[in-house]
Amino acid sequence: MTRPTRNPKFGTYYLRSRVPHDLVERVKGRSIRIPIGERIASVKVGEVVKVSLGTKDAAEAKQRTAAALEALGRIWEAERSGPAKLTNKQIQTLAGIFYRGLAEGFEEEPGNPAIWQRVLTTNKVAGDGEILGRFGIGDEVRNSAKRRAMEERFGNIADALLDREGLRVDRGSRDRLLAALKDASDQAARKLERNAKGDYRPDPDAERFPQVPREGIADKARGKASVTITGLFDKWKARKERQGASPRSARRWEPVIRQFVGFLGHDDAARVTTDDIIAWREKLYEEGRVSVDTFRKTNRAALNSVFALGVDLRLLPDNPVKLVKGEKSRRVRVRDRGFSDDEARNILKAATRAHEHENAKKTSPWTLKARRWVPWLCAYSGARVTEMTQLRKEDVVRVEGVDCIRITPEAGSVKTGEYRLVPLHPHMVEQGFLEFVRGAKDGPLFYDPARKGADPAQRQSNALGTWVRSDGVGVTDKNVQPNHGWRHRFKNVASRAGISDRTANHITGHAQGNEGNRYGDAEVPTMWEAIQRLPRYEV
Known part of the structure; x- marks a missing residue:
């Protein structure tokens, strides 16, 4: 979500929200006015809208962010609708x-x-x-x-x-x-x-x-014609941001909404029929632009959420997506979803020697840091790779005498929306990870916070996946995911090490399999004892 960001020097929170892609050129350079607490702030629009929230209180900052985002949504909708004639x-x-x-x-x-x-x-x-x-x-x-x-x-x-x-x-x-x-x-x-x-x-x-x-x-x-598809998407996005949801669905769905509007040739939500959506689906299939799973999980899901919101807000009489089926493909598994022993060793060996690679001098120092440490962190924690690429210096902490990494929504997107602590494997300490952290500047460990663009942690994750597929690492089997393979492998290794499913789920952030396991907190000593059981990777 668009969260209020705290200025580390002064402690004041501010809002940073991207301008919708289809409006950037139209509104860039213009000044707009949005409510910030009791005042109206005049803000110059660039590719993002950035404004101080005028408070050091986190709860108040969240309330002001929600009100500001709602106002921005109305402004973007007005831009798309064009000038109105007032009575x-x-x-x-x-x-x-x-x-x-x-x-x-x-x-x-x-x-x-x-x-x-x-x-x-x-x-x-x-x-x-x-x-x-x-x-x-x-x-x-x-x-x-x-x-x-x-x-x-x-x-x-x-x-x-x-x-x-x-x-x-x-x-x-x-x-x-x-x-x-x-x-x-x-x-x-x-x-x-x-x-x-x-x-x-x-x-x-x-x-x-x-x-x-x-x-x-x-x-x-x-009037009614103002109910636009893109306007409804902005309302859906603002609602999700208020609810604290991850912004990744919005980023993934925004181009889908634009593509659908382009296919239709208009932006009027009230004119959309079930036949329109079916025609779009068939066109995408014929052109080979999406698989049946992608259409169901992304294209249909995006439209269904947007039009369902229109019905919920009483802006539309019904949802035309309801009758559009989301087909499922029949997957054939030809191997385990986790990395094999050889694949894991190849990745970790390349990670250990990341700074010695022949192209190291031409590679960003941030990328080299990510290559060096993120695969090892994933191997010993089963974490999602982006949970690791968004780690900050302050997320490496000592709790109850145990060195841990703190995975928290404050650093970026966490699928469950909940923080968790994961003890560091002793092998990470032996390799010098804590010395690396102590020598780092405050803030992100694996991406440049000054670099412009959305979600730098996700970009770094994608780059790691590409690197794993490269000749220098050599994990080229398309039947295993280049980043998520660690997550599957960790569960297999944990099971062989005698770690209970409940503790392994606490470590990885997976949902518990039964209601009883959902009670009780993840205790650091219990997880620390489990982490120590994991065998070392010798590369």
Whole structure:
């Protein structure tokens, strides 16, 4: 998920969220406004949106992240839907939001009455268009001056309101909104001037503003056609981020959604039928672009989740994916899924000599570190390879007198969403792993945190898989996965070493096979005793 990130130097959390691929070129360089706690932050958009959350408290940072992501989702949806034409009622609803914020925000301490007289005067000058608006020659000059003055006075307020509601509006609607904001500001200023003089009788005209509709102004303004496939995907992604789910499904599914929209030639979710999805499936099969398993696990799963959310939010009447079958292939196993003894030794031998390879000088030092240590860590822990490539210096800890690695969602994606401790095998200590960690800088051990791009730990994992398949290592059998083979092998080795399934599952992070084994915590001494039973790899 998009988690708040803590600045290691100052302790403040910040949000970093990637802009959807289809919108980057359109919105790059633009400033948007998103809610951060009680304030509205103006943020310049690049390939990512990055903003301080203004807090050092982790729980508060998560709440602010959720609100900011929801606002970003509305902004991206508005970009895809195009400019909306607002009705007079919608414009007055937006003006009412501003009025209530201003009138109620200063009600307790309105200050000197002269402040509000100055507000009224400044508003009038903006409404008149300053000097050129009153005395410029020609209607075009005067109108241009008025528009410019109103933008300077109320433009930022209009942007904040529109961004909050996830709206882009046409020029005519914006001019009418600016005029309505001036009227609302005048009304609030007169009310606050009375308050400053001690008169707290209710504003008799306060009820003239419409209440915000339950479905939101944006839905009313854009209508049903605004239910886009890509917009629903953004909503699904934001929901998963709030739930703390791994971001990997979103990254894997985003190109699938774009491909489907490209196949359809439109982005209107309400127009999608079951026949459309079947036609897309058959086209992908005919072109050999997906296997039946890939379509079921990725393409169909992505569409089903997105359209099911549309039904759940009452934006769509039904889910067209429900009747599309997800076929299963019949797999034929021709070997064990774990590495053989020879394959394991070949990988670990190459890992031990990673810095001596003829191409070592041309290889990134981060990649060499990953090649040197990650295969050994996987061999003695059964961990997922990305759980190892995302390890940080602070994740190597001593607990109850035992050196351990801490696998935690704070470092990156963990499939179960739960942290676990895994004792280090004595052979890792003998090889100098702890000395390597002590000599490393704070932060990631196996990837460059300054390198741009999404999920550097996953990229490093992929690179390791490619390396294992290379001639220098030589594990070329396509029937064993180049990274996940360690996970299968560990369970086999653990079983031969007499380690119980319950303890092995605690070490690897696998779900327990029965309800009884799910009770109780994974104790370090128990896992340490088990780890020591694992035979050493002699290479």
